[in-house]
Amino acid sequence: MSKQEQEKHDGDQVMIKSTEIVQSLLKGLVVIQAFDQQRPTMTLSEVATATGYTRAAARRFLLTLVSEGYAKQEGKQFSLTAKILKLGFSYLASQDVWQSAKPLMQQLVEQLNESCSAAVLDGEDVVYVGRVATTKRIMSVSLNVGTRLPAFATSLGRVLLADLKDEVLNDFLTTCRIEQYTAFTLTNKAELAAEITRVNQQGYSLVEQELELGLTSISVPVRNQAGKVLGALSISTHISQTTRQQVLTTILPTLKACAAAIEQLTY
Structure with a gap:
């Protein structure tokens, strides 16, 4: 240090x-x-x-x-x-927005019949701070509040990375551990940097089968009234159930509307 x-x-x-x-x-x-x-x-x-x-x-x-x-x-x-969980829940208890956002996330899940998650960036990982799941299981691991996933290979992570200043993002890409999770995982750091820039420009991230085969997720940022990104909101689905076009034309607008409603809670 x-x-x-x-x-x-x-x-x-x-x-x-x-x-x-x-x-x-x-x-x-x-x-x-x-x-x-x-x-x-x-x-x-x-x-x-x-x-x-x-x-x-x-x-x-x-x-x-x-x-x-x-x-x-x-x-x-x-x-x-289990007492160690108190450390994490102390953070969640201090973040009223994610507690208040849960009913809105629940409505989104009922509307789309797909699981919804909220996460923040912590080092090289995203950490789940909110989760409303359907009965459909789309990942081999269970996802709950506190779950950590690699930021570089997730739509949640790329949305959060897109908010970083250039020098901070460069440091992240220089030092982060890149792992080939599937044949589709983007591992070239120059291409990853270009993708994060694209995410910043378009305002969302769509990741298909990079973390796990069959898994498609799309994420958008959640900002406070000052424009600061508080976290990211995502919908996950299975590629066999939802086409890329459906994700972009049906899920994305609804996801953005939910994020906007959560943002109103910070005013």
């Missing part, structure tokens, strides 16, 4: 000094994030390896999490507990 990092706050430039950063808190968060779908449980040695910390340091962080109820220990195995 650099000695000083900048963040925008109410239009003013705020300087954050390295001496004001609590390193132990940052390290504790790294330990939490080391647990994922592939590593739901780990030994002390595995946590140390995953985080790059010494066994002694990893042990202190794990025991702290256990003492506060955010993790549990069974023999040599450590895992997170």
